[in-house]
Amino acid sequence: MSKKVVTTNRRARHDYEIVDRFEAGMVLLGSEVKSLRQGNANLKDSFAHVKDGEVWLVGAYIAPYSFSRGGGHDPERTRKLLLHRREIDRIAGKLAERGFTLVPLSIYFKDGKAKVELGLARGRRTVDKRRALREREQRREMERALRRRHR
Numbered sequence: 819m820s821k822k823v824v825t826t827n828r829r830a831r832h833d834y835e836i837v838d839r840f841e842a843g844m845v846l847l848g849s850e851v852k853s854l855r856q857g858n859a860n861l862k863d864s865f866a867h868v869k870d871g872e873v874w875l876v877g878a879y880i881a882p883y884s885f886s887r888g889g890g891h892d893p894e895r896t897r898k899l900l901l902h903r904r905e906i907d908r909i910a911g912k913l914a915e916r917g918f919t920l921v922p923l924s925i926y927f928k929d930g931k932a933k934v935e936l937g938l939a940r941g942r943r944t945v946d947k948r949r950a951l952r953e954r955e956q957r958r959e960m961e962r963a964l965r966r967r968h969r
């Protein structure tokens with residue numbers, strides 16, 4: 819299976835603790851697919867929500883395709899996401915709990931089809947963000963020390 823990553827939401831991993839992950843298809847226009855293939859997308863400040871039993875991606879920016887006729891598409895339009903009914907029900911149940919949100923982690927092509935990886939996430943407080951940064955730095959230092967020792 820070939821997987822070509824178009825864009826990632828690095829801020830999401832910093833601001834949220836990812837509890838569960840889902841892969842969803844996206845309902846796109848032709849000009850959006852062509853723009854994604856060129857890598858023109860941004861997930862900053864985007865989120866997903868369940869409305870009337872369907873999952874929608876809000877605020878994801880896909881740049882207009884430069885060669886499209888009639889101006890192409892609206893770059894920040896709300897896009898429908900494709901998931902199995904059981905997954906949607908599970909997500910809706912978790913979102914009903916306090917403190918959970920659905921954030922897009924990355925957009926990629928898998929076997930020629932545009933997919934979005936969604937993360938069921940709980941928001942981190944500033945203290946938790948600092949602790950996570952400190953732990954990551956400590957892990958890096960330990961790896962560096964081990965590499966120096968093995969040389």
